[in-house]
Amino acid sequence: MPLKKDLGFLDIFCIGTGAMISSGLFVLPGILYALVGPGVFLGYLLAAVLLLPALVSKAELATALPKTGGDYFFVDRSLGPTFGMLAGVAAWASLALKTAFALLGLGAFARLLWPGLSLLEARLVALGFCVLFTLVNLWGAKHAGRLQIGLVAVLLVLLCGYVVAGMGKIEASRYTPLLPHGVNAVMVGAAMAFVSFGGLTKVASVAEEVKDPGRNLPLGMFVSGAVVAVAYVAVTLVTVGVVPGDVLSGSLTPISLGGEALWPKVGLVAMSAAAILAFVSTANAGILAASRTPMAMSRDGLLPGFFGRVGERRGTPHYAILFTAAFIGASLFMDLALFIKSASAMKILLFGFSIVALILLRESRVATYQPKFRSPLYPWLHAAGIVAYVFLLIELGSLPLLVAGGILGTGMVWYALYAKTRVARESALAHLAQRIASRTLGGHDLEAELAQIVRTRDGGVDDRFDRLVRDCVILDLEGAVSRDDLFRSVAEKLAWRLDLPPAEILRLLEEREELSSTVIRPGLAIPHIVVEGTGRFDVLLARIREGTPFTPDAEPVRTVFVLIGSKDERNYHLRALAAVAEIAQDSHFD
Known part of the structure; x- marks a missing residue:
């Protein structure tokens, strides 16, 4: 409680x-x-x-x-x-x-x-x-x-x-x-x-x-x-x-x-x-x-x-x-x-x-x-x-x-x-080491937890997010799909909604994934990027039935939330990210 x-x-x-x-x-x-x-x-x-x-x-x-x-x-x-x-x-x-x-x-x-x-x-x-x-x-x-x-x-x-x-x-x-x-x-x-x-x-x-x-x-x-x-x-x-x-x-x-x-x-x-x-x-x-x-x-x-x-x-x-x-x-x-x-x-x-x-x-x-x-x-x-x-x-x-x-x-x-055998949390120190070494040393537990805290602090999912999810683009893909093909499909679907070139969206998605994996838990990824302009924010939901390999050693991703927003929407970007993270924690999500 x-x-x-x-x-x-x-x-x-x-x-x-x-x-x-x-x-x-x-x-x-x-x-x-x-x-x-x-x-x-x-x-x-x-x-x-x-x-x-x-x-x-x-x-x-x-x-x-x-x-x-x-x-x-x-x-x-x-x-x-x-x-x-x-x-x-x-x-x-x-x-x-x-x-x-x-x-x-x-x-x-x-x-x-x-x-x-x-x-x-x-x-x-x-x-x-x-x-x-x-x-x-x-x-x-x-x-x-x-x-x-x-x-x-x-x-x-x-x-x-x-x-x-x-x-x-x-x-x-x-x-x-x-x-x-x-x-x-x-x-x-x-x-x-x-x-x-x-x-x-x-x-x-x-x-x-x-x-x-x-x-x-x-x-x-x-x-x-x-x-x-x-x-x-x-x-x-x-x-x-x-x-x-x-x-x-x-x-x-x-x-x-x-x-x-x-x-x-x-x-x-x-x-x-x-x-x-x-x-x-x-x-x-x-x-x-x-x-x-x-x-x-x-x-x-x-x-x-x-x-x-x-x-x-x-x-x-x-x-x-x-x-x-x-x-x-x-x-x-x-x-x-x-x-x-x-x-x-x-x-x-x-x-x-x-x-x-x-x-x-x-x-x-x-x-x-x-x-x-x-x-x-x-x-x-x-x-x-x-x-x-x-x-x-x-x-x-x-x-x-x-x-x-x-x-x-x-x-x-x-x-x-x-306590030593009962806790396994990620810290900001691990994130700092990850940034310095340019490789993944741990998961995204800290980012997900902070996202949930932001959502609770700011009052939860609002009507705007409900509308975005209700009206978002949904991709339902049969068979196995490569990460590159998935990102190309995402870029093409969102380009006309955001009035941006598909190549620009594709480049940003690939750069974000190279920086650090957006897989927050097995089977789920939340790629999120910042684009030029003002007043831009959109969501895309993708289901890949046979999965997409985001990283060589990880389980294929079957559910993807894509968040794209301009710099002036940064605060809302974080709130939406927090909302998605909480939705994904629901026992009925999978």
């Missing part, structure tokens, strides 16, 4: 914003102040700038491949199932641990508001919220999205009030010296703050549930990123200006201290309440996004099939949600400090993987890779991003990288023992 497409722009904005405004704002500034000094806001600003290469890459990938799984799906389809397994484990673990950290933040601030709570009771409070958000997500993504809208609205109002009130009470002397530990400390701060922006790309994990993903995904991601970047910089700037440095340094409740400085009677409670709302928002969005990764991996055979089942009543992947929630609940009773740093390392690795995925999909020139948004400054921005992420990983230190490697290694053991 397919997932429901319930999420619009506002849901996407709130899922991204809610996932970001959390411990990175309400806990981390005090820790970073001890490392960077009053210029802590520069660390957040640098982190926001360094996020751009991954952000534009994921926006493009999400509009081209709006499928559940996000990072995992992008990496798997570009680098293959081995790297897909690595990306899936890293994405799921980092999201789940970040969610657990937010839930523990709820427990910590509960102790601040009610000092009598023991540590165990605070953890039980966090576990209770984990159960609550699990139930919300089992109910359906739309309900999770609605909860996000309310939480984020209240949170942004409180933060705006904090910034406006604080601007008039800033003491300029608290900003000097701005960088007592040197400029390099800003880079360290950016490496630690980088994970604070990681939630923005969580929306790619729920892309399959988004209405009009070509518009809502990139718009929601960019607006959310801009709003949160401004919020991080403005809130930390105000906090440094209103809280004494010796009090702020190392504090785990820095924004609450700022609230107390601004409103002595109610500020501590108000900003602690804002922090709790932020943790609620992050935890809710985290369960929603993290559960979609095992679902996508199950669909592809990397995990057992029950993880991919979607409930008929609610349209949610209940087993994946429950598994993710169980992992999060168990982790609440562990020491997560090192694991959070390791999750940061995995998140940066994932961002790098996403950039590489985009590069491979573009350079492989897969015909059906058709994003609605194209990232700018390609490939220079993307290359700069990869270099920057290497430096960020170095700044995190060796121990988090070792822990991250251990988690990824566990995933690779699972892949070797369970």
Whole structure:
């Protein structure tokens, strides 16, 4: 059963914003102040700038491949199932641990508001919220999205009030010296703050549930990123200006201290309440996004099939949600400090993987890779991003990288023992190698899958395609026919309909077939070519009873769909190609 497409722009904005405004704002500034000094806001600003290469890459990938799984799906389809397994484990673990950290933040601030709570009771409070958000997500993504809208609205109002009130009470002397530990400390701060922006790309994990993903995904991601970047910089700037440095340094409740400085009677409670709302928002969005990764991996055979089942009543992947929630609940009773740093390392690795995925999909020139948004400054921005992420990983230190490697290694053991014999997918890397070597290294599984995604994204077969198929030329050929004779018959039949010379159509068909075979599965081929002119598009259907040998070693082709269109019809060309690919998958087609 397919997932429901319930999420619009506002849901996407709130899922991204809610996932970001959390411990990175309400806990981390005090820790970073001890490392960077009053210029802590520069660390957040640098982190926001360094996020751009991954952000534009994921926006493009999400509009081209709006499928559940996000990072995992992008990496798997570009680098293959081995790297897909690595990306899936890293994405799921980092999201789940970040969610657990937010839930523990709820427990910590509960102790601040009610000092009598023991540590165990605070953890039980966090576990209770984990159960609550699990139930919300089992109910359906739309309900999770609605909860996000309310939480984020209240949170942004409180933060705006904090910034406006604080601007008039800033003491300029608290900003000097701005960088007592040197400029390099800003880079360290950016490496630690980088994970604070990681939630923005969580929306790619729920892309399959988004209405009009070509518009809502990139718009929601960019607006959310801009709003949160401004919020991080403005809130930390105000906090440094209103809280004494010796009090702020190392504090785990820095924004609450700022609230107390601004409103002595109610500020501590108000900003602690804002922090709790932020943790609620992050935890809710985290369960929603993290559960979609095992679902996508199950669909592809990397995990057992029950993880991919979607409930008929609610349209949610209940087993994946429950598994993710169980992992999060168990982790609440562990020491997560090192694991959070390791999750940061995995998140940066994932961002790098996403950039590489985009590069491979573009350079492989897969015909059906058709994003609605194209990232700018390609490939220079993307290359700069990869270099920057290497430096960020170095700044995190060796121990988090070792822990991250251990988690990824566990995933690779699972892949070797369970998944390796169950998956055989084509990747963009194989397409790139095929283009470089000018020979076929695999089938057309990736092109066919991307074609199906394009069709689903763009709303399916429309009336125009129905008319084209109904009115198309049909060739029903007896006996065996050579490929050259078939193409000559096709060229002659379509020449008068398209007002083109038969020789030109024949030449293009032969050149396209020499580039790579258009046989998408045994017995079926879909030759598709682009012709000069404007407003030209036509379809021809051929049945060859004894078959046509398209390649020497393959089974003869008995069914042929020919698609011919001009350059201005490229988008529709891809939609028609997707429609034909889906029709051919029907069990009654043969």
